[in-house]
Amino acid sequence: MKSTSRTAKILALAATGSLLFSGCASGSSAQSDSADGTTTITWWHNSNNGEGKAYYEKVAKDFEATHEGVHIEIQAMQHEDMLTKLDAAFQSGDAPDVYMERGGGELAAHVAAGLTKDLSELASDEIGFLGDTAGGWQIDGKTYALPYSLGAAGFWYNKALFKKAGIDKAPETWQELLDASTKLKDAGITPISVGAGDKWPAAHYWYYAAVRECAEQTLADSVTNLDFSDQCFVKAGEDVDQLIKAEPFNAGFLSTPAQSGPTSASGLPATGKVAMELAGHWEPGVMQGLTEDGKGLGDDTGWFSFPAIEGGAGNPEAQLGGGDAWAVAQDAPDEAVEFAKYMLSEKVQRGFAELDMGLPTNPKAKDAVADPALASMIDARDKAPYFQLYFDTAFGASIGGAMNDEIALLFAGKSDAQKIVDASQNAADLEK
């Protein structure tokens, strides 16, 4: 009797244990090199619906056709889901072979942890034609990912509402922006929507003001040395404060989310309730998704660059923005590098641009962008003497988070220009 119950117990334990551990084991990804000579590349991307998803499936098929014995395993995920899964994959040391990197401090942390392959030699041709564009994905002169879409942030505006308020040309200086917002208010139109509930949309104002106030070298040094001591950063806060005091923003902007739903910062301009919004290159796509006819503002969509700030040391044509790049995991097979390079080819980039999936970085594919508002942004991007990555990307999540929090407090009237600099510097000192 005794031994039976003990055996039963051991059996039960073993069964429970094996259940638990088999659950863990099935989570790990497929092997990269299998015994029968085929190579499997795992590829994660965020075009998880419609034409984009189908296009990427076709791209993978085309690559498989020209590379014998290569199989590409695609996982298309919603963007936020993908970021969460990537973090988990890095924690478990089981990253996909080809994945998205946003550059800056985040990439630097991945590189420091030995997760990302150095592509400088392996993709020298691509890095050659990318030129400055690849800057955000370079660390100590080495390139770790190939940007395939890069967009500048700027003001998306409703041409019809601007006309209605009697504004004939898009604002080019800070003062003109303030004047435009007064005119819009006089016409009974809310001038600007901002999703300060999510913090980063509010933070973009400060980033851009800093790009206008700070000289190119000051910006570059602050990113490498994590130093915010230059007075231009305080000035940026003062500029933004001036705008906030003019009260151009939508009612309840402190709790407005960036992109979700018709009352979000993207939804309000998309439905014609607000005249403009500062946002990245994704905005036309987001607005289209938030309108019933799927057209967003349609022909009324306009884009203008962040206005120049008088007395600022930065070049008024410089752009702030961000993009996505294909990175290859450190232990991925060589074919994964080939695949990343293939996706930067003119052919793939052209199809990518034609479907409005992003803003191509291959110079030969640029003319494939059909949307006139996006095309005007590409012009601004390529004319820019230098390109600054979004600060929360450039400085990494930890410093960026502290910075964004404090900027959001400024929007709530609970902080000031100096405190933003102090909070950022404190967070930066913890990273050193």
Place this chain on the structure above:
Amino acid sequence: MIRIVAQEVTYVTGAAAETSASQTETARRAVGAGMTEKPQRRRAKPADRRKTLEILFFISPALILIAVFMLLPIIQAVRYSVYNWKGFGPLVDFVGLKNYARVLQNEVFTDAMIHNLIIIGGSIALQLPIGLGIALLLNRKMKVQSLLRTIIFVPYVLSEVIAGVIWFQLLQPQYGVIDTIMSKFGIQGPAQGWLGTPELALWTVLAVLTWKYLGLAVILFLAGLQGVPSELYEAAEIDGASWWQIQRKITIPLLGPTLRTWGFLSMIGSLQLFDMVWILTGGGPANSTTTMASFLVSEGTKRQNFGVAAAASVILFIVALILAVSYQQFVLKRDAQPADERIKAKKVKA
């Protein structure tokens, strides 16, 4: 709340394990002390052992689950909390207790603790009288009794996320239903909205939480009311007591154990508050609605300061533990005593 129920369950199984362990322990001690025992007692030993094995067999799945899903994560969190760690790569940058200092010196976190305390106090102060009132009303015989009970309980059954999204839309400034209705009566809602005004946001969240969890309080109180013997009411009525006197002198005192248990659940729920805040405000505006849980999530997953987040989670754990244990000690202890002992104690006092 589901989480809490699960914890209660594990707590109960844990307690069962403890008592069984202590029983076998006393048995073993009795044997070990070499007491002169009767032969029958000695013969009973294999049976005891079998019983122990049986108990072990039946509780082992629960113990394994607790170990894998509770104990191990707790140990991991403590381990992470002494490192500077970004969420990937090896744990190498040992910083000792610095993360704890960073958390405790952070105004956002100390404010979050205060918000948690306000929510604890506020939910009890609001839900106890309202819930008790509704429960007493619903306990009277009336036509649509069960329909009313269902209506009161529906918000609790709704998923917290769904309820949050609905309230978020209702509370929108300008375009939201609540502001629209108010403007029909000529009242202007707050310019930045209920959730966008730092001074109002926490109270708005508290109001939504009250709406959501009032149903649970009412259901628990109603269940407690079923346990009050009807003879007491009859006796009181015969003695000429009014409805109010009966409620005050009989119902509420006899409802004591239920009220105290509900208070415990409510307190733990308020301490762990996360979902509703995350959906309604994300901790904003201007950090006016952060809770300890929302703080640690934004530090961890948003800023990738996993060491700091782990330290915050350990602090949250300790705060919850202290509150729970002291509540058990000082408030629930009376209910845990067997009934006859309680009566004895009372007699002695008298």
